[in-house]
Amino acid sequence: MVELQFIGHSAFYLRTDDTGILIDPFISQNPVAKFDTNSKVNDIFVTHGHADHLGDAIPISKRTSAMITAIFELANYCTQRGATAQGVNIGSEIKFPWGSARFFSATHSSSTPDGTYAGCASSVMLSVDRMKIFHAGDTGLHREMKTIGEIYKPDVAILPVGGFYTMGIEEAVIAAKWLGAKKIIPMHYNSFDAIKIDVEKLRKLLPSDIELLALEPGEKSSF
Numbered sequence: 001m002v003e004l005q006f007i008g009h010s011a012f013y014l015r016t017d018d019t020g021i022l023i024d025p026f027i028s029q030n031p032v033a034k035f036d037t038n039s040k041v042n043d044i045f046v047t048h049g050h051a052d053h054l055g056d057a058i059p060i061s062k063r064t065s066a067m068i069t070a071i072f073e074l075a076n077y078c079t080q081r082g083a084t085a086q087g088v089n090i091g092s093e094i095k096f097p098w099g100s101a102r103f104f105s106a107t108h109s110s111s112t113p114d115g116t117y118a119g120c121a122s123s124v125m126l127s128v129d130r131m132k133i134f135h136a137g138d139t140g141l142h143r144e145m146k147t148i149g150e151i152y153k154p155d156v157a158i159l160p161v162g163g164f165y166t167m168g169i170e171e172a173v174i175a176a177k178w179l180g181a182k183k184i185i186p187m188h189y190n191s192f193d194a195i196k197i198d199v200e201k202l203r204k205l206l207p208s209d210i211e212l213l214a215l216e217p218g219e220k221s222s223f
């Protein structure tokens with residue numbers, strides 16, 4: 001079983017057996033974040049370098065020795081700042097004691113808060129306890145999502161829906177169909193004014209066989 005907690009914005013915490021995994025841990029500067037900072041963290045995934053995704057990854061890695069896995073240039077940036085990080089890239093399966101991860105390209109930009117080039121922006125799929133959880137990062141709609149659905153078949157897709165910086169509700173509906181996931185968790189909305197949306201509109205637009213799981217910050221769901 002996997003327990004997934006929505007921290008807020010694009011930040012998630014996965015718990016399985018004795019393992020804690022953070023994705024895009026934007027916590028201390030995130031006005032809506034709800035997370036127990038004493039939670040166990042073994043691995044951290046960062047989809048791209050923007051401050052609302054890199055977040056607290058470096059200090060958490062320094063404090064807990066958790067490994068940051070990210071695109072090569074972003075991982076190097078983290079290593080240079082004292083974190084434990086491994087640089088990967090798009091495409092192949094990366095094995096962990098708890099399962100595996102695979103990075104995909106996202107249509108977005110990626111630089112760190114000080115303007116350093118951070119490689120390409122990515123989405124990441126984690127396979128944990130037979131569940132495949134796809135975290136799209138920040139992205140626009142792109143056709144590769146159809147391929148990801150056909151070949152890698154995610155069970156749960158976490159999609160940005162707030163618009164302005166990423167795709168919005170209408171594109172998320174198409175992405176959900178292409179990815180083929182039966183559960184959609186919306187993210188990257190309502191954290192600040194530019195990305196305020198009515199998530200219930202998304203619920204109405206989704207086909208009835210796709211479940212929208214709109215979690216409040218701090219809320220957990222188990223699969």
Ligand code: NI
Pocket residue numbers: 048050053108109138165
């Ligand atoms: Ni971004």
Ligand code: MN
Pocket residue numbers: 050052053138165188
């Ligand atoms: Mn963002």
